[in-house]
Amino acid sequence: MEEDKEDKIKEDKKEGSCAAAPDPPLSRKQKKSKRRCLRRKIERGAKEGGIKAVTKKRCSEAAQNPTKLPFSMKADMKKNATTSGWLGKKPSGPSDTEPRQYTLRELLDPNGGQAMSYVPWNGSTLHYVLDNEDRVCMVLAGRPRDPKWDELTKDAYSRLSLLRSQLEYDQKETNNRRGTFPTIAHGLSFGGGQKKPKHLSHGSDQKKEDLLEDVMNTKSIQRLCKFASSVYEACCKGCHDYIAETVETIRATDGSLRRPYDSKVGVYPCRSFNLGPHTVSFPHKDVGNLAQSWCSVTALGEYDHHLGGHLVLWDFKTVIQFPAGSTILLPSALFLHSNTSIQPGETRYSIIQYAAGGLFRWVENGCMTDKELGDKAEDNEDLEMTREALRKSRWEKAVDMYTKVKKLASLT
């Protein structure tokens, strides 16, 4: 048995896996340093909401040079959310964008193309996108100032390449409405007639479950996930904390929903791994996500970001350069978005993190479904009136969770 375990570790090391490699023992100096870091983290958490000084400085600097778009989250985006305010609204009627890949050239072309504007983002600098009332509605998060970040993202890319080669996919996973690439979701979610939140199931395929758990235990994957979550916390604390509190309430109702790596990956309860080799999405909205919440997109792979892989914001006719190893946070349930196609022979993978709107509805209902609460409210006029009042005010409350850029400018 023990020999089997050792063989597995050797095998995984050979294949480039970080998951099974045991951590080397720490020296006395390293232990001391670890304790000091932990103490500082606790002190920061108590005083400043857990945001590092270096992050606050970056947030404050970014506030000097944001991009402002001519729309209001409160007034204009309300129509993109459902009337109950929990989810994004499915497009009704024919769309003016075909479900296909678009090249950079045709999006920028003023003669017969889309004539979109171009943002040459470098993938490193933190950059805010504001609505016309100065709400930070989207963030080009970039990457940490860590000289080893490229190495780390390459490791994450190798890990996902390995996962791609280990999995077998069903039709739904390889040809989804977002594009023709395999995607696999993992984490806590709610939908499709569920009575309570559950971890996404992969049927009886235990191998798939085990492989995904291995990926989640990989340090490079955890750091990528955590970085996106940290930027979320710094730039949109209202939404971040709402997710954190809701997910904690759900896990408190059922301890089996906790995972050992939860605190290492940050606030998002669920993620999808898009396994390329050409992850290029069609124009779409992720309508199952909490309407106002940002999803995080981390691009990985080997592609020329000057020629392809850009993030396209169709509502604003804008194309944003998106280098591999970088992260962008956007309200993906509300904004129509896609990627530009990459060149033949190139590869692009991505990690998407998000929170399903159904989780929040279930908790606000007092840990029950809409149907269960509706049955309860049938003979209870007060309860029905409270539900209606909450429904009417939900969108305004949702938008108030965003941070105004002035607040981020004053972070010190």
Ligand SMILES: [Fe+2]
């Ligand atoms: Fe998306």
